[in-house]
Amino acid sequence: MSAKYRVLITDRAWPDCEVEKQELARVDAEVIEAPPGADEQTLIECATGVDAIATCWAQVTQSVIEAAPDCKTIARLGIGLDNIDVKYATSKKIPVTNVPDYCIPEVADHAIALMLASLRNVAFFHHQTKQGIYDLSAAPMPRRVGTLTLGLFGFGLTGQAVAERARAFGMQVIATNSSGNDYGTGTSMVSFDELLEQSDVISIHAPLTEATQHQFDAAAFEKMKPTSLIINTSRGGLIDFDALKSAIQNQSIAGAALDVFDPEPPDLSDPFFQHERVIATPHAAFISSESLDELRAQAARQVADVLVGKDTMNIVNPEALA
Numbered sequence: 001m002s003a004k005y006r007v008l009i010t011d012r013a014w015p016d017c018e019v020e021k022q023e024l025a026r027v028d029a030e031v032i033e034a035p036p037g038a039d040e041q042t043l044i045e046c047a048t049g050v051d052a053i054a055t056c057w058a059q060v061t062q063s064v065i066e067a068a069p070d071c072k073t074i075a076r077l078g079i080g081l082d083n084i085d086v087k088y089a090t091s092k093k094i095p096v097t098n099v100p101d102y103c104i105p106e107v108a109d110h111a112i113a114l115m116l117a118s119l120r121n122v123a124f125f126h127h128q129t130k131q132g133i134y135d136l137s138a139a140p141m142p143r144r145v146g147t148l149t150l151g152l153f154g155f156g157l158t159g160q161a162v163a164e165r166a167r168a169f170g171m172q173v174i175a176t177n178s179s180g181n182d183y184g185t186g187t188s189m190v191s192f193d194e195l196l197e198q199s200d201v202i203s204i205h206a207p208l209t210e211a212t213q214h215q216f217d218a219a220a221f222e223k224m225k226p227t228s229l230i231i232n233t234s235r236g237g238l239i240d241f242d243a244l245k246s247a248i249q250n251q252s253i254a255g256a257a258l259d260v261f262d263p264e265p266p267d268l269s270d271p272f273f274q275h276e277r278v279i280a281t282p283h284a285a286f287i288s289s290e291s292l293d294e295l296r297a298q299a300a301r302q303v304a305d306v307l308v309g310k311d312t313m314n315i316v317n318p319e320a321l322a
C-alpha cells in the first residue's frame, strides 16, 4: 500500500536518508530521493505531485515548486535560505522552514580554526612540512592574536558565538549587522566602512540576500588594512571573487580563509587556490555528528508536523500562513 504523503529530498550532504525516512514514516510519509547532482529539469520531474520538498543545496526554483501544486511545505536542511525561492513559495502560501541553530558551535569553531591556521601560519607550515621543508624563516612574521581586532559582518547566532571565542583569545571584537543590536554583549557596533578600516581580521556571518550579494567588492577590499585577513564561512556570494583574487594578488589584503564559494564546487585549478596566504575548506563548517543528528531529525519533524496540520517550529515566512 502506498504512503499517504510523498516527500522529495532533492540532495543531501550525508550518506543516507534513514533518519529522515524514520521521522516521516511516523506520519505515513515516504521519501523519494532525487538522483545525485540532479539538474533543474530532473528536479522538476521528481517534484511532480509531491506533498513536500526538503533540500540541502539544490536550487528549489519557481519551476520546481510549480511542479508540485500540492506541496504543503519546503524544508531547508540547514540555515541559509538562498537556494529556495522563498518569495514564490510565500505567494503560493507554502510555509518554508529551516533549522536555525543546529551548527552554531561548529561554524564558530571552524571560523576560529581558519583564523588561527592563517594567523599562526599553521596551514603554511603544514604545507611546507609535507613537502620536506623544515624552515621557520620562510613564513610571514605573525602578530600576537590578542592584540588584533576581529570585525564581524553579521552578528546573529554564529557571529555572537565567534565573538565569545575571540574574546577568550584577548581579541577586541567589533561588529556590524542590519539591526545594529549588540544583543547585550557589549560589542562595539560599527558601520560597514568602520569595520573595513579598523579590523585586522574580518569574519562574515550574514545570509546571502540581494542586499549582501558582493558586499565585499573591490571598493571594500581597498578600505581594508593591507595586513588584514578575510574569513568566509557564510556564503560565497557575499564576496566578489574576482575582486578578492585581485586584492590578494595586489596585497591590498594579506590573506583569505574560505569555507564557501560561488559556485560550489569552485574551480580548484585556479592559481588562487595555490596562493600561500589562501586557505580553503569544502563547505565543511557545519559538519559534526551532533549537528547532523539535530539537523536531520528536526527538519524531518518540521515537515511531518506541517503534513499532519500541526503547528511547527522555524517557519521563515509566517506570512504564507496568513
Ligand SMILES: NC(=O)c1ccc[n+]([C@@H]2O[C@H](COP(=O)([O-])OP(=O)(O)OC[C@H]3O[C@@H](n4cnc5c(N)ncnc54)[C@H](O)[C@@H]3O)[C@@H](O)[C@H]2O)c1
Pocket: 079, 080, 081, 100, 103, 107, 153, 154, 155, 156, 157, 158, 159, 176, 177, 178, 179, 205, 206, 207, 208, 209, 211, 212, 233, 234, 235, 259, 260, 283, 284, 285, 286, 287
Ligand atoms: N559554512 C557553513 O557550513 C554554514 C553553516 C551554517 C550557516 N552558514 C551561513 O551562515 C549564515 C549566517 O548564519 P547565522 O546562524 O549567523 O544567521 P543569523 O540569522 O543568526 O544571523 C545573521 C546576521 O546577519 C545580519 N544581516 C543580515 N543582512 C545583513 C546586511 N545586509 N548587512 C549586515 N548584516 C546583515 C543579521 O542582522 C544577523 O545579525 C547563514 O545564512 C548561512 O548562509 C554557513
Ligand SMILES: O=C(O)[C@H](O)CO
Pocket: 056, 077, 078, 079, 080, 081, 286
Ligand atoms: O546553511 C547551512 O546550514 C550550511 O551552509 C550547510 O548547508
